[in-house]
Amino acid sequence: MATAFSSLRARLFALLFLSLLLLLLPLALISAREAEWAAAEDLRRALLARLFLLREEGPKEEEALLQELFRLGQTFGGGVGFVVGERVRFTELQAWPLPEPLLAALKEGRPYQGVWRGVLYVALPGEGLGFGLAVPLEGASGLARRLLVLYATWGGGVFLLVLLLSSLALAWALRPLAQLEALLKARSPQDLSPLPEPPLRELRPLVGALNALLSRVSRLLEELSEKEALARRFAHHASHELRTPLTALKGYLEVLRRKPEPRALEGALREVARLESRLSGLLRLSRLEAGAYSPRPLDLKAFLAEMGVEVEGEGVALADPELLALAVENVLENARRHGRPPVRALLRREGDGVWLWLVDSGPGFPEGLLERALEPFVHGGEGTGLGLALVAAVARLHGGRARVENRGGAAVGLLLPLASLKVSPGAPFGEGG
Numbered sequence: 001m002a003t004a005f006s007s008l009r010a011r012l013f014a015l016l017f018l019s020l021l022l023l024l025l026p027l028a029l030i031s032a033r034e035a036e037w038a039a040a041e042d043l044r045r046a047l048l049a050r051l052f053l054l055r056e057e058g059p060k061e062e063e064a065l066l067q068e069l070f071r072l073g074q075t076f077g078g079g080v081g082f083v084v085g086e087r088v089r090f091t092e093l094q095a096w097p098l099p100e101p102l103l104a105a106l107k108e109g110r111p112y113q114g115v116w117r118g119v120l121y122v123a124l125p126g127e128g129l130g131f132g133l134a135v136p137l138e139g140a141s142g143l144a145r146r147l148l149v150l151y152a153t154w155g156g157g158v159f160l161l162v163l164l165l166s167s168l169a170l171a172w173a174l175r176p177l178a179q180l181e182a183l184l185k186a187r188s189p190q191d192l193s194p195l196p197e198p199p200l201r202e203l204r205p206l207v208g209a210l211n212a213l214l215s216r217v218s219r220l221l222e223e224l225s226e227k228e229a230l231a232r233r234f235a236h237h238a239s240h241e242l243r244t245p246l247t248a249l250k251g252y253l254e255v256l257r258r259k260p261e262p263r264a265l266e267g268a269l270r271e272v273a274r275l276e277s278r279l280s281g282l283l284r285l286s287r288l289e290a291g292a293y294s295p296r297p298l299d300l301k302a303f304l305a306e307m308g309v310e311v312e313g314e315g316v317a318l319a320d321p322e323l324l325a326l327a328v329e330n331v332l333e334n335a336r337r338h339g340r341p342p343v344r345a346l347l348r349r350e351g352d353g354v355w356l357w358l359v360d361s362g363p364g365f366p367e368g369l370l371e372r373a374l375e376p377f378v379h380g381g382e383g384t385g386l387g388l389a390l391v392a393a394v395a396r397l398h399g400g401r402a403r404v405e406n407r408g409g410a411a412v413g414l415l416l417p418l419a420s421l422k423v424s425p426g427a428p429f430g431e432g433g
Contacts, residue, residue, distance in 0.1 A: 040120060040137055044113055047076065047122040047133055055124050055131075065131060066091050072133060079135035085128030096134055106130040176200040180207070192218040245271040295320050295398065297419035300356060304328070304345045313347030315354035317416035319398055324416075327394040328358065330387040331412045335360035339410045350415070352429050353400055357413045364406035373404045388412065399429045 050072055058068050062083055069081025070091040081091040082098065084106055090096055102121055105112035106129045113122045115137065123132025176198050183195065194211040198204060252268035255261050298319045301311045307328055335343050339362025346357040365373055374392040388404065391412060395402040400415035417429040 040115070043076065043135060043137075044120060044122060047079075047120070047135065048111070048113060051122060051124050051132065055126050060127055062089065062128075069131065069133060073135070076133070076135050079133045081131070081133050082123075083128070083131045084123075098134075102132070103129075176203055192221070298324070300345075300347055300354065300416075304356075307332075309343055309345045309358070311345045311347065315347040315349060315356075316419040317354045317356075318419045319416050323394045323397065324414075327391045327414060330390050331358045334387045334412075335362065335410065338362065339364075353415045353417050355413050355415055357407070357411050359407050359411040360409045362409050364408075364410045365404060370404060370406070374402055 054065075054068055054072070059065055062085065065083055066081060066089060069083070073079035073081050073091060080096050082096065083089050084098075084103065088095070088098065096119075097117075099114065099116040099121060101114065102112045102123050106123055106125050109125045111122075111124050112132070113120075115121070118137055120135045120137055121132060122135075123130050180195075180198060180203065192214045194214065195207050198207050249268055249271040252264045252271065255264040256268065295318045298317055298321060300315045300317055300319075301313070303321065303324070304311045307325065309328070309332075332341075332343055335341055335358075339360035341361065343358050343360045346355075346359065348355045348357070374388050376389040388402075391414065392402040395414045395416070398414075398416050400417065402415075403413045405411045405413070
């Protein structure tokens with residue numbers, strides 16, 4: 001049962017089948033009952049009219065009246081006439097039972113009509129007590145049976161024909177689903193382009209959801225590809241950046257092994273500090289990429305003012321104070337090493353986020369460095385080249401991004417979400433972010 005009704009087509013067909021049954025069965029029973037009642041009602045009215053005519057224009061003698069009732073009974077399919085006087089006489093030798101309400105009505109001078117034991121009795125008061133006819137309702141009852149037989153035969157054929165046509169109509173109506181299935185099967189795994197809009201209106205939300213999913217998967221694959229490329233460049237640059245101080249340290253140690261040399265010792269200690277600085281930066285960057293942060297609504301103007309930065313504009317962002325402080329400190333350190341203090345901050349609202357721009361007073365980034373300034377180990381000749389990479393990692397962790405420009409000085413921007421948003425780690429909070 002579960003396997004049969006796991007198909008949408010089977011469910012729709014079963015629903016149609018039950019709907020037709022619930023429609024046709026009560027209709028057949030009601031129409032048969034109504035036909036039976038209508039036939040009995042017509043017979044009653046016809047009998048009553050003929051008996052009235054017989055009382056007004058027929059014979060008054062009992063024998064002649066019985067003869068007329070006999071002919072009238074034959075006309076109505078073998079009914080039995082009766083005359084009620086001092087005794088009850090019938091048009092047949094065999095006596096028929098008469099209902100007690102009929103005799104009581106005639107004694108009171110009232111006409112009687114009613115069904116008793118499957119027989120229709122109609123009587124009128126007259127000479128003596130009265131007279132009437134008793135007509136079996138086998139014909140009317142048989143009418144209902146004949147109608148039900150017709151419904152079961154011809155109606156069943158029509159029912160099967162309707163089911164056949166309905167199944168063809170269902171197959172035609174569900175054809176867009178089959179076309180969508182064929183389209184998805186024919187696609188290669190690398191094809192993440194949007195699906196065309198289906199002709200069936202009910203399928204459009206489904207196709208829209210699939211297109212949205214394909215778009216998200218495409219973006220995720222692009223991000224994974226970018227991260228993979230970054231990881232490769234990171235590994236290449238990390239090996240290069242660590243190999244340089246290690247080579248120098250090895251040279252100094254070779255000198256110290258041959259003879260004590262103060263300058264060699266100072267050089268060795270300098271290279272160890274350089275190596276330690278690079279390893280510390282790498283460790284901090286890896287922790288940031290792991291995505292552990294605790295955001296809360298943060299008044300950026302007050303926060304930056306506490307760090308001694310002049311601020312223009314206002315904004316409240318959803319940010320982790322410690323991570324944001326780390327990013328700002330790295331920008332300030334970068335300005336001290338490569339640019340020129342003081343550093344001023346600009347806050348600008350954009351869509352669902354706030355841009356925090358930190359601009360120093362130096363000559364700005366060299367043109368050849370702008371495109372790669374946020375990559376690890378990219379520097380202008382001094383430092384580890386990890387400071388701005390840490391800033392970009394902080395921005396990504398908040399669901400935003402970082403950017404560098406020259407605005408009368410080196411400018412580093414972070415896009416942070418508004419405090420009214422709830423952003424998962426690394427999840428973009430808007431098209432602009």
